[in-house]
């Protein structure tokens with residue numbers, strides 16, 4: 001149906017596993033699929049397979065709140081995420097698939113003059129890094145987003161906001177589907193329902209391939225892009241990672257007419273939301289305060305996040321909640337990712353994105369493919385290495401990495 005013929009034409013194949021590949025990527029989320037696409041298109045690295053224990057895009061890439069932005073504090077992060085945002089702007093054309101990038105802006109609200117002072121410092125730091133951040137005064141905020149609570153006596157009155165105009169939203173499923181279709185068309189085998197259960201190495205410790213629920217599959221290079229399960233997969237290969245997995249929830253209301261023209265969030269309140277193209281108000285907040293591999297979440301977080309949303313937009317109190325879900329996010333100590341070789345020769349890592357890796361998928365795929373193909377870090381990812389946790393060269397983006405993360 002994609003190519004105009006009448007009988008059903010799959011958007012991607014469902015091949016049987018080959019006996020071996022040149023590269024196996026574990027995890028058919030956005031990062032894994034984007035990596036395979038880059039390896040096939042730009043490095044022509046022979047036989048490539050992406051394995052997923054479930055369905056492609058069924059992990060965090062299909063469960064997130066679709067925000068993209070690059071308003072990070074440190075230069076290493078700003079350069080990386082801004083490159084990703086620029087890639088997103090051209091991705092529909094690159095993949096010939098409408099990923100619905102909407103540069104509707106993102107507002108980080110300030111609720112005191114002290115917060116405004118703090119945001120002024122952050123905006124200046126971002127502008128020094130070339131990021132289009134700006135500081136809005138109170139009146140400018142309500143002119144840009146009229147539905148916000150303008151009551152000066154509110155529990156959290158709005159004093160101003162930090163805005164990034166190029167921030168906004170992207171349709172998350174479309175990112176996974178677009179990369180999957182393009183990678184498949186380049187000959188990448190996407191093996192869904194193929195759980196990796198272990199690694200096989202020869203007596204000298206050299207990597208031979210992966211054990212899966214569909215048998216052994218050989219490969220000399222394996223990339224791990226399994227987000228919340230990255231520590232589980234790393235343990236199969238015999239090493240530990242400095243990541244902890246938590247549940248991160250999201251919520252969507254019943255669909256309503258267009259009322260919210262941008263992304264709004266408040267670090268102090270711990271809630272953020274935007275309106276999806278289907279009309280639902282998509283809400284998110286902080287992680288569940290305990291490590292977990294359960295893709296559900298606690299009611300306490302739901303109550304806290306939704307109470308915060310109603311603070312920001314009181315009229316949303318009349319909305320009915322349609323659905324709640326959760327993903328498992330892998331957090332590092334500094335809320336920055338790990339794109340690096342692992343301690344095991346031939347195994348590579350693209351993990352640690354926590355609650356903020358959707359915006360990084362295009363650049364993450366490019367950087368991870370570069371690392372696997374050339375066995376050296378991508379220029380934009382040189383700082384995101386494991387060694388930083390030993391020598392303390394952390395890139396602490398906990399504040400910029402989203403709400404209460």
Ligand SMILES: Cc1cc2nc3c(=O)[nH]c(=O)nc-3n(C[C@H](O)[C@H](O)[C@H](O)COP(=O)(O)OP(=O)(O)OC[C@H]3O[C@@H](n4cnc5c(N)ncnc54)[C@H](O)[C@@H]3O)c2cc1C
Nearest residue numbers: 027029030031053059060061064065067196327357358359
């Ligand atoms: C509720 C929520 C809201 C979020 N909101 C945003 C946002 O607005 N903006 C943003 O930038 N980021 C956001 N994030 C974070 C973002 O979604 C993730 O960082 C990003 O999607 C990670 O992509 P990935 O490809 O690394 O992981 P995933 O998409 O999770 O893919 C990993 C895949 O690995 C597979 N896998 C795991 N173990 C195995 C195994 N043993 N064998 C085979 N396959 C395996 C899984 O099935 C999964 O499909 C949010 C996350 C959540 C949960």
Ligand SMILES: CSCC(=O)[O-]
Nearest residue numbers: 067355356401402403
């Ligand atoms: C989960 S918060 C999303 C983000 O990083 O903007």
